[in-house]
Amino acid sequence: xxxxxPIPCFLLAAGRGERMRxxxxxxxxxxxxxxxxxxxxxxxxxxxxxxxxxxVINHAWLGEKIEAALGNGEQFxxxxxxxxxxxxxxxxxxxCKALPIIAPEDYFLxxxxxxxxxxxxxxxxxxxxxxxxxxxxxxxAHLLMVPNPVQHPEGDFYLQxxxxxxxxxxxxxKLTFSGIGIYHKALFKGLVFGAPAKLAPLLRTAMEQNxxxxxxxxxxxxxxxxxxxxxxxxxxxx
Numbered sequence: 001x002x003x004x005x006p007i008p009c010f011l012l013a014a015g016r017g018e019r020m021r022x023x024x025x026x027x028x029x030x031x032x033x034x035x036x037x038x039x040x041x042x043x044x045x046x047x048x049x050x051x052x053x054x055x056v057i058n059h060a061w062l063g064e065k066i067e068a069a070l071g072n073g074e075q076f077x078x079x080x081x082x083x084x085x086x087x088x089x090x091x092x093x094x095x096c097k098a099l100p101i102i103a104p105e106d107y108f109l110x111x112x113x114x115x116x117x118x119x120x121x122x123x124x125x126x127x128x129x130x131x132x133x134x135x136x137x138x139x140x141a142h143l144l145m146v147p148n149p150v151q152h153p154e155g156d157f158y159l160q161x162x163x164x165x166x167x168x169x170x171x172x173x174k175l176t177f178s179g180i181g182i183y184h185k186a187l188f189k190g191l192v193f194g195a196p197a198k199l200a201p202l203l204r205t206a207m208e209q210n211x212x213x214x215x216x217x218x219x220x221x222x223x224x225x226x227x228x229x230x231x232x233x234x235x236x237x238x
Contacts, residue, residue, distance in 0.1 A: 007129050008102050009052050011043055014060040014088040014114035017150045019121040019226050027060045030113035031069055043111055044161050050122035056102045058083040058094045091199040096191040103184050112179030118220040129182050140206040142182040145175035146221045152176050164214040166204045178221055
């Protein structure tokens, strides 16, 4: 096995968290806590354990509170930088704006700041990034897919083997995108810097070119979307 080369990570933390109100009226959603640890802290500890060193976090709503809480990342053994957004730029727009700070050689890891996945297989994802790097076809994305949760029963994309598609075909299973993926910087090359842009259209175009792979993840994963779900997770992990 080739030595795993570290890749940078981008944490998405710019959302307003409307469904989480009133909890998010005075606190950004990714700073909400499960067992006295914020959602972002859970991610940062996992990244440090996997020996990722460079992390960039975007923010918009109450972003100064994120910077105050996490600082430069020294307490986690990480180097954290920030990509402030005046107003949220959506996922792809936020990534595009942050790319000069992320400064990936090719691939980088992206994680939604508002998902809770305490056993996130980051080391396994780093191995996948190494394989993508050696793939002559230069895949543009690798998505961590999960079984459809009750609040999203229709799923997002189809997975057959390691191939992800936007359209159904025989033997494919429709799953939910976890908000965790590995992307090549070239996926975002057509975007306008500082302009809002959604990620799904870019992924669908890449899928049409057979440049998106994926895997089904059966470990714990939760979209922390409502105050009730936050309460349930705190109780479940007590």
